[in-house]
Amino acid sequence: MRTLRWLLVPIVVVPVVLLLLHGFSRDPAAIPSALIGKPMPSFSLVTLDGRTMTSADLRGKPVVLNFWASWCIPACVDEHAVLLEAARQYGSSVQIVGVLYQDSPDGARTFDARYGEPSWPTLLDPNGSLAIDFGVSGPPESYVVDANGIVRYKQFGPLTQAVIADQVARVLSLTAAGRGD
Amino acid sequence: MAEPMPRRYAFPIALGALLALGGLVAVMVLRPGLAPSQAEVGHEIASDLRCPDCQGLSVADSSSPSATEIRRQIDAQLSAGRSPDQVRRSFVDRYGEWILLSPTAPIATLLPVGVLLAAIGVLALWIGRARTPAQPVTVPAVSDLDRARAREEAEALDA
Numbered sequence: 001m002r003t004l005r006w007l008l009v010p011i012v013v014v015p016v017v018l019l020l021l022h023g024f025s026r027d028p029a030a031i032p033s034a035l036i037g038k039p040m041p042s043f044s045l046v047t048l049d050g051r052t053m054t055s056a057d058l059r060g061k062p063v064v065l066n067f068w069a070s071w072c073i074p075a076c077v078d079e080h081a082v083l084l085e086a087a088r089q090y091g092s093s094v095q096i097v098g099v100l101y102q103d104s105p106d107g108a109r110t111f112d113a114r115y116g117e118p119s120w121p122t123l124l125d126p127n128g129s130l131a132i133d134f135g136v137s138g139p140p141e142s143y144v145v146d147a148n149g150i151v152r153y154k155q156f157g158p159l160t161q162a163v164i165a166d167q168v169a170r171v172l173s174l175t176a177a178g179r180g181d
Numbered sequence: 182m183a184e185p186m187p188r189r190y191a192f193p194i195a196l197g198a199l200l201a202l203g204g205l206v207a208v209m210v211l212r213p214g215l216a217p218s219q220a221e222v223g224h225e226i227a228s229d230l231r232c233p234d235c236q237g238l239s240v241a242d243s244s245s246p247s248a249t250e251i252r253r254q255i256d257a258q259l260s261a262g263r264s265p266d267q268v269r270r271s272f273v274d275r276y277g278e279w280i281l282l283s284p285t286a287p288i289a290t291l292l293p294v295g296v297l298l299a300a301i302g303v304l305a306l307w308i309g310r311a312r313t314p315a316q317p318v319t320v321p322a323v324s325d326l327d328r329a330r331a332r333e334e335a336e337a338l339d340a
Contacts, residue, residue, distance in 0.1 A: 008307045012300045019296055034277035041275075102234070102246050128250045135276040137233040 031137055033154035040065075040145045041133035047121040048100070048108055055149065062171045063095045063145040064164065067131055069103040070111035072139040079140050079158035080115045086164045087119050094168055098122035101131055101139045146171045223255045226268050231280050239282055 035041075040063075042055040066083060068076045087096055100108050100122055108122055125131055134143060144153035144167040152174065153167045217225075227241035232248040240248045240255075251272070258268045272280045 008303060012303050012307070015296050016300050031279045032277060034274060127253070128246050129254070132233070132247060132250055132254065133275055135233075135280075137276075 031135070031156070033135055033143070033151065035135060035143070035151040036154065038151055040143070040149050040151050041130065043123075043130050043133070045099075045123040045125060045130060047123055048105055049121070051121070053097075053121060053123060058095055058097065058145065059147065059149055061093060061095050061147050062168055062175075063097060064142060064159070064168075065097050065099060065134070065145060066142045066159065067099045067101045067134070067136050067139050069101045069139045070107035071103060072101075075158045076111075076140050077115055080111075080118075082159055082161055082164070083120070084116050084118065085161060086159075090168065096120035099125050099130055101125065101136065102128060144168070144171055147175050219256070219259050222265055223252065223259055226255050226259075226265055227252050229269060229282055230272055231276075231282050233276065233280070 040055055040058070044052060044054040047053055064083075064086070066079070068079065070076070083096055083098075086094070096118075097120060098118065105124060112118060112122075123130065134141075140155075140158050142155040142159050143151055144155075146152050152171050155163055155167075224241055227248075228239050230240040230251060232238045232240050232243040232245055233251075234245045234247045235243045238248075240251045254271075255268055258271065259265075263271075269281070
C-alpha cells in the first residue's frame with residue numbers, strides 16, 4: 001500500500017512537469033504552420049525591380065521565402081545580414097526570395113541601401129494576399145520550400161545561419177531520398 | 182348624444198378584435214425570416230476569425246491591413262458562391278485552427294486542462310488517504326501472571 005502511495009508521486013508529478021516544460025519552452029506567439037507538407041500557395045507578383053515572378057518559377061531548387069519589412073527593427077536587420085551570408089554561401093543552389101510585408105517599395109529600397117543590397121528578388125505584396133495565403137502573422141517569418149514546391153519548414157522570427165543550414169540540408173536530403181511528394 | 186352600444190354587440194366585437202390580433206401575431210411569427218444579406222454573413226464570418234496582425238481582435242473589429250484583406254477575400258469568396266463553412270475552412274487551411282476565435286477541435290485546449298484536473302484529483306485522493314487516522318493500536322491485555330512476574334523481576338533488580 002505504501003509502495004502504491006509512493007508510485008502516485010511520479011504519476012502525478014511527471015505529467016504536470018512535462019506539461020509545464022512544454023508550455024514554457026514554446027513561444028506563445030509562434031503559430032505552427034498549417035502548410036507544412038503541402039504545396040506552396042501559387043502566386044504571380046511583381047518584384048521590387050519590376051519583374052513578374054510566379055510560384056512556378058521557383059521550382060527546381062530549395063527556396064527560402066522570407067517575409068520582411070523595413071520597419072521590422074532590429075529583427076529584420078539582423079536577419080538581413082544572415083541572408084546576405086547565406087546567399088553568398090549557397091550561391092545559385094538555393095533561391096532566397098523576399099516578400100515585402102505591409103511596407104512601401106521605397107521603404108524596402110532605403111533598407112537595402114543601408115544594410116546591404118541583396119542578390120535575391122523581393123516580391124511586392126501590396127494587399128498582403130500572399131502573406132495571408134502563407135498564414136503569416138508578422139515579420140520576420142520564413143518558409144523553406146523544397147525543389148518540388150512543398151512547404152517543409154516555417155521559421156517564426158529571424159532566421160539564423162544554423163536554421164538555414166539545418167533546413168536546407170534537410171530539404172536537400174528529402175528531395176534526394178525521393179520524398180518530394 | 183349617441184345611443185350607448187347595445188350590450189349584445191359587445192361579445193362579437195371583442196371576439197373579432199381578439200381573432201384579428203391573433204391573426205396578426207400568427208402572421209408575424211410564421212412569416213419566413215428574411216435571409217441575411219451577404220454583408221451580414223461576411224461580418225459573421227469575420228467575427229469568428231482572429232485578426233493575424235492584431236492582439237485579441239477579430240477580423241471584423243480590426244482595421245489592420247491583414248484584416249481588411251481578409252474581409253475582402255471573405256466577400257469575394259461569398260460572391261463566388263462558396264458557403265460560410267467553406268470560407269472559414271479556406272482560412273483554417275492557411276493559418277490552422279489558430280485563426281478561429283472558437284476552435285472547432287478543442288482537443289489541444291482540453292487535453293492539458295484534463296491532465297491537470299486528473300493530476301489534482303489523484304493528488305487530492307492521495308492526501309485524503311494520508312490524512313485518514315490510522316487504525317488504533319490494540320494493546321494486548323496484560324495478564325496477572327505477567328504482572329506478578331514483572332513485579333518479581335523489579336524487586337530482584339532493586340535488591
